[in-house]
Amino acid sequence: MTKTAENLLLTRGVDGSFLARPSKSNPGDFTLSKFATLAELVQYYMEHHGQLKEKNGDVIELKYPLNCADPTSERWFHGHLSGREAEKLLTEKGKNGSFLVRESQSHPGDFVLSVRTGDDKTDTSDGKPKVTHVMIRCQFSNAVLCFLQPLNTTRINAAEIESRVRELSKLAETTDKVKQGFWEEFETLQQQECKLLYSRKEGQRPENKNKNRYKNILPFDHTRVVLTDGDANEPGSDYINANTIMPDIETKSNNSKVKRSYIATQGCLQSTISDFWRMVFQENSRVIVMTTKEVERGKSKCVKYWPDVSALKEYGAMRVRNVKETCAHDYILRELKLSKVGQGNTERTVWQYHFRAWPDHGVPGDPGGVLDFLEEVKMKQESITGAGAIVVHCSAGIGRTGTFIVIDILIDIIREKGVDCDIDVPKTIQMVRSQRSGMVQTEAQYRFIYMAVQHYIETLQRRIVEEQKSKIKGREYTNIKYSLSDLTGGDQSPLPPCTPTPTCADMRDDSSRVYENVGLMQQQKSHR
Secondary structure, three states, X not given: OHHHHHHXXXXXXXXXXXXXXXXXXXXXXXXOOXXXXXXXXXXXXXXXXXXXXXXXXOEOOOOEEOXXXXXXXXXXEOOOOOHHHHHXXXXXXXXXXXXXXXXXXOOOOOEEEEXXXXXXXXXXXXXXXXXEEEEOOOOOOOOOOOOOEEOOOXXXXXXXXXXXXXXXXXXXXXXXXXXXXXXXXXXXXXXXXXXXXXXXXXXXXXXXXXXXXXXXXXXXOOOEOOOOOOOOOOOOOOOOOEEEEOOOOOOOOOOXXXXXXXXXXXXXXXXXXXXXXXXXXXXXXOEEEEOOOOEEOOXXXXXXOOOXXXXXXXXXXXXXXXXXXXXOOOEEEEEEEEEEOOEXXXXXXXXXXXXOOOOOOOOOOOOHHHHHHHHHHHHHHHHOOOOOOEEEEOOOOOHHHHHHHHHHHXXXXXXXXXXXXXXXXXXXXXXXXXXXXXXXXXXXXXXXXXXXXXXXXXXXXXHHHHHHHHHHHOOOOOOOOOOHHHHHOOOOOOXXXXXXXXXXXXXXXXXXXXXXXXXXXXXXXXXX
């Protein structure tokens, strides 16, 4: 067991890589003292550098977890989910007969079947449906558990996204099983939308109705951008159809960076151009991402809110000068100067990235262009000290806008935590939708998010493999798109390994003991 672990770390890890394994001298044991779980112990030492030491005093650094792959790619397997979390999930999203399988937290290496066994709320003192937890062994009891419908997980290890995409791409086995894969996940997500009962009163006011491009797409009141420079005596002078999007991302406790925020807004109407530039100025936004053409399929999607190149134009109280335009493969970059009329000393540079490669129908066939585009946007944003939120818009400000923002957030998580981190596409979309309704409009856009993240991971893995090869040969490898500093946030320490994740079988001397708890013929009580 020890030699197997050493071999894995030597062949697949870098300095700082670590793993946890069962004790062979004391089968089933992990060394825990004041920590309730192994995960808490590992997290503590990752966050408190210098606390874990060899007997001789040398510091042991825990940087990059060398994860064990899930034992199955089936979507009903939820990995390291606690009993309490399983109950919450089954209560909120499941129904009578819904089930999932998870790892046991009290008995590492074992698996637990969690089943919602009834909708009779009198079964429990708190009035919630009953959830039964059964350790997966050979059990004898009189309880009848009905497995009617798996409650599929949406959490995945980023490095394993290829297998999840393959699973989601499977065709329905029968005609009556139409709810499958991407369609099923997206429809489930759509059903959660009705639970976001946030008010949208400001957008419904008579004085603001003509400022909305679409009458049914209104900003939530609690996250809407409030314009503060308007006339207090003029109703609606503080209104624009835009919401602030703050990513809910856990960052490393040490050396964490301020995360990017976004403003999601609709494409300008002729009557809202002045409001748009007031917002950009007020929020100190220096980067604008436009993801639509001005006209698509003969319909106006966004009026031109900037002057021609080398020209200057006033929009109400705001003045915009187009310094220059640079054409790239998929987009146009415009350098604009923004100031208040009569206040030349307030002039600031705003960069507009106009992405023009999104087709009128569907989504791009190759996510690589979008990823390269987002990389350029990220680099520009990070090069400007004190820059405010990135303004992102399409026509309605929810479809392509939501797709770009969600992809950017997910890639940011992977940059922050490494390719072996957990990501959850539907959960990320739900988080964004809680700040602006309807973000990511179609199943095609939903699928594209998965494809973009998969493409990013594959590119990253190839780059790191070449990086490791070049170090062995003693030369720097530079012809891969993403730079080392981009991937580590400026940290020049080695990157986490991206070679295929070791399977559970690799972690045991006897491959037949991968599911060593299955087949034990002793009676066990249900465990949480």
